[in-house]
Amino acid sequence: MYKILANTIFLGKDVLFLPECHSTNDMALQMIREGRAKEGSIVICAHQSRGKGQRGNSWEVQGGQNLTFSLVLCPDFLDLSEQFYLNMMVSNAIRKLLQDYLPDLKVKWPNDLIVPLQGKIGGILIENIVGSEGWEFAVVGIGLNINQKEFRVPTATSLALLTGSEFELEEIFKMLVTHLEQGYIQLKKGKNSLIKSDYLHHLYLLEEFTTFYTEHGSVSGKIIGVSESGNLLLETTEGDLKTFGLKEIQFPKF
Template identity: 65%
Template sequence: MYKILANTIFLGKDVHFLPECHSTNDIALNLVRQRQADEGSVIICDHQTKGKGQRGNLWQSHAGKNLIFSLVLRPDFMDLSEQFYLNMAVSNSIRRLLQDYVPHLEVKWPNDLIVPGFGKVGGILIENTFSGKEWEYAVVGIGLNINQREFESANAASISTITGSQFELEEIFRLLITQLEQGYIQLKKGKWNEIKAEYLMHLYRMDSWANYSAEGKQFSGKIVGINADGKLQVELKDGEIAIFGLKEISFL
């Protein structure tokens, strides 16, 4: 059972625990619409049956082995054009904590957490609600492979498969919520340059030549940054900088 956290300012003061659910993001969004959840609320479940990932993929997880939860935030201090800074702040916070367990953890754009040579250990899916041109709520869905040992995908891994150890989920949850709150406060304080610099410092394939595909064609490119909208900036062999949004480029 996941309890209300005593060591945070506002995150985790309202915790909704479910043994099983279809999607913590969907439940969080419904609670927000019904005014039963506000900033800082956490929805967590042991077994998510229809978890959502980026690009419309499913997030598959074995019951009781991993951390699957959603945070409700209210980033109305940000402009809608600045949404990717929330993404970066969340990614940075998770990486900071998990790097204590697995060194060499990197963020694969836009928000997968991977350990090169092992695979993907986590992912983030942020779904927003708006009122006109104003940001109402952000529901931050987080899935982290902690103790699961078997995966259908050869590209998936867990903290346990990498280290050979088992971990206490509630302890990692408590530490992670604290780290996420610190990252969100950093965002509220306007330390945007620091957030972006940290994100780029640990970005997978940053400043390295690698193979990609876009519009059915394969090419060699080097990630050189992200623009203000969070789109990927890739240098091509001819020196041109190409810009790619979500679903517009595939890593090979």
């Protein structure tokens, strides 16, 4: 299962499959430190017991039902100030994979994949290794709910629940890695504006007036974009522009 991919140029030519692990990101980071990983290496796990999400959250998965893997990249062609373009590229690649099955799929800032009023189907966690000369490695952790039918978290859902069909995990994996490679090549070619435009076009609640929540209370406004550093740009109902980082704003529950 999960053999070396034949339909890609450089991603997935080194695939480590683990029946069980704590976190594929942690395993990939360890492999980098030990010199056992290179650009394009993938760690994939059937049952990830301590998967990590944004804001320090855990990622709940049932063994053998979903896709949980980490991809090693060397985006040293990007400045550290351009890190969010990698996030946007990965989000775009996952959405392109799933949009044929889920035409209502949206990206919820910064990089959750959701179907509005239905639930969250996937997420991304990117962890970086930075050296004295800049960005050395990025470990892109991806979790996608594919065939799981029961969740303890009421806002979680899966491709199977939303479509009524079950899917072959390895085929979904192969198609996703192909989309990721295409997006990464686009990033290497400097197509940043195209990547950002695609990301914003499918951004959840873009230009919709909504009430958000911060540590200082609620704020009503509409998302008008993201900054170059990846912060959320919000125009309040009073016409003020506010900028929020990852842990500074919460979306309304759906």
